[in-house]
Amino acid sequence: MITHSGGRTPEPCRAMITESFEKHFKFVQVEGDGTLVPATEDDVLQFEHFFHDEKVDLPSVEDVGHVEEFFSNECILLKKSDLEGGSSKLKTIELNTQKLGIDLESMQLKKMHIIAQENRLQSLDDSLSPPLKCTVVHVQQPDKFLTEQGDNNIAQQDNASTETTKSTVLNDSFSAEKDKADACSRPVDDTSTEPSVSGVNSSVPDFSILRGEVCLDDLTIRELQEAFRAIFGRQTTVKDKIWLKRRITMGLTNSCDVPSSGCVVKDYKIIGKDGKQEISGEITKIGLQATLVRDQVIYPGNEGDSPSSSYYQSEDQQSSKRFKRVPLHNDEPQENHLAEQCTNKRTRKPTKRYIEELSDIEAHDSTGNLSLPAKRTAHDEVLLKPRAAPFHELESLSTIYPTRKDTLGGFSVHVPYVSRMRRGRPRKDFISFVDKEPSVDHNGVQTAVGMMLAKEGEERNHVRKASEVPLMVNSERGRIEAVDSKGVQNLQANVYNVASKPKIKRGLTRKHHRAWTLSEVMKLVDGVAQYGAGKWSEIRKLSFSSYSYRTSVDLKDKWRNLIRATQTQLPAQKDGFCPRKTNPSIIPIPPSILLRVKELNELQSQGDAFTAPVKFNGQNSKIVQGKGSGFL
DNA sequence: ATTAGGG
C-alpha cells in the first residue's frame, strides 16, 4: 500500500486484490519428502503483513529477497485450479523447488516459475481477476527444453529462442526490481557487478553454456553468473565461485545433493569430476563448513539484512544465520541441520516463531541437542515409535530443554521442548496422515494431497472470510488440543498429548503480539456499536474478517482494555495530570474514541442494568450521549 | 464453540 496520507487506505481495493489473490492461489508447503501440505499459519504469518496489514509500510525492496526466501523454502503458491484438478494431476505437482517474485507494491505477480521434480514445468499462467491486471509470467527453465527434448539436448536453438522471447519480457520487468533489491541490500560486495554481467541483465539469457556437459570448474565467475542467470532467471552478483557452482548444479540437477566443488554436470546428473562416480550422498562435512565459513566471511555484519542475493541468503547463508548461535558442543547438530537442508529430504524450515523461541532458549541450552536425525529418510519412520523418544526431563524444564520427538511432514525430528505451536495445520488430518501408512513413501504424496483436497472446502471457507488476509488460515488461538481425531489414539497422539501439557507449555510459547492499530480499534468500536458488546464472535466475523489474527477473545480483551482506558485515561486527561511518560512511540487512543467507547459501554451496561445492577457506575452518569457522535 | 473474567 501507499503510505496513507490522512485518510484510510483504500481498503476495499486491497481487499479485492487479496481476495482475488487467494481465490486463485493457495499456499502450500513442501514437506521433506516433497509432498505438499497446506501452509501453516505460522508460515504464512510471516508474510501476511505484506498483503494486508495496514500498519506495515510497503515492503521495501530489500524485503523482496526475504519474500523470495520464504517462498522458495517454505511455501509455494499453487494455483488452486491445479490443486483441484484431481489427485492424478496433483501427483505431478510434486514440487521440489520454486521461486516466484511478487511485486508487492502492486500485488502483481510478475514472475513465477516452478520446477517440478521431474523437470516438468508446471504452467501456472494465469491472471488474477481482470481488474487487477495481474500477470504471471513464467521463466521457462532451460532444463525444460533439455529434458523435454529427449536425451541429449543439443541445438535447441529454436526452442530456446521462442522461449526467450517470453522470458525476456519478464526478465526486463523483474530483474529491474531485483536489481533494486540487490542494490539496496548489499552492504559489502557492492562493487559494481562485472560489466558483462550487468549487460546480460536485459538481454536474453544464454543457455548455451548449459547445454550438454558442463564442467563448472572451468568457468569463470562471470560465466558462472551468467549460467546462474540462465537457470534461475535472474541475475546474481555473488562472486563466490563455490556458491555459484553449487547453485547452478543444484538448478541443473534439480537436486540439492551437490558438492561444493569439483563436479561435472551432464544430463542433469552430477558426475564426479573424473566423470565416473556419481555423487549422490550428502555434502561432506568439510564442504559444508567451508561454505559456511565462506558465507560469514564474505558477508560480515550482514545478519539481519538481506544480502545481495536472495538465493544467497535463502539457502546457504540462511543456514548459517539460523544456526550460528546454536551452541556447538559438537558439530553434529549443525552438520545435520545443514545436511538436512541441503538434502532432498530437507526438513521444513523452522518458522520464525520457532526461531525466536529457539534463540530464546539457546542462551541456556545445556543440551544443544537439536539433533535432527541425520538420515531422516522417508523410510525411517521413527516417528511411529514414539516411546522411543520420550521426554528426557519433564520437571527441569526451566533449565533444561529436552528435545522431544516431533513429526514434520511425516518425518521425525527432535526439537526443543518448546514451541509446539502448530497453528493452522489441521492436526486431525495430520495425525491421520501420519497414522496412515508411514512406511510407504509414495503414499505420502497421495495422502498429503488427499488431505489438501479434503481440507480444501473448509479452508476456502476460512479464506473466504478473510477478505484482506488471503494468506492465513483462521485458527482461533492455535491451541494444542489433545487428540480429537476419532479413535486415532495412537502413540502419535500421545506425543501431542504430552506435548500439550499446559504445565510444560505454559509461558514458553506465546502468540505473536500484535499491537492494535487505530483502525482496528475503530473497527472494534464500530462492531460493538453495531452488534453489542459480547457478540465478539459476530464482530470478529463481520468486522474483523480481514484480521484473522484477532480472535473473539482478543476483541473481548481489547474492549475490556478500552473500557479501562476510558475509566482511567479519560478523566485523568481532564484533570490535567495524565502525562504518564508521554511516550511518543505509543500513540494513545484518541480521546474521542475513548469517549465513544465509554458511551457505548454505558449504553450497553445500562441496557443490562434493567435486570442487573450496573457494573460501572463511577463517574459516568454525567457526560454520556452527546459527545463522540461525530463518529459513526 | 463462545463468552466472561481473572491473571
Next chain:
DNA sequence: CCCTAAT
C-alpha cells in the same frame, strides 16, 4: 495475551 470455567 494466556488460561479457565461456565455456558
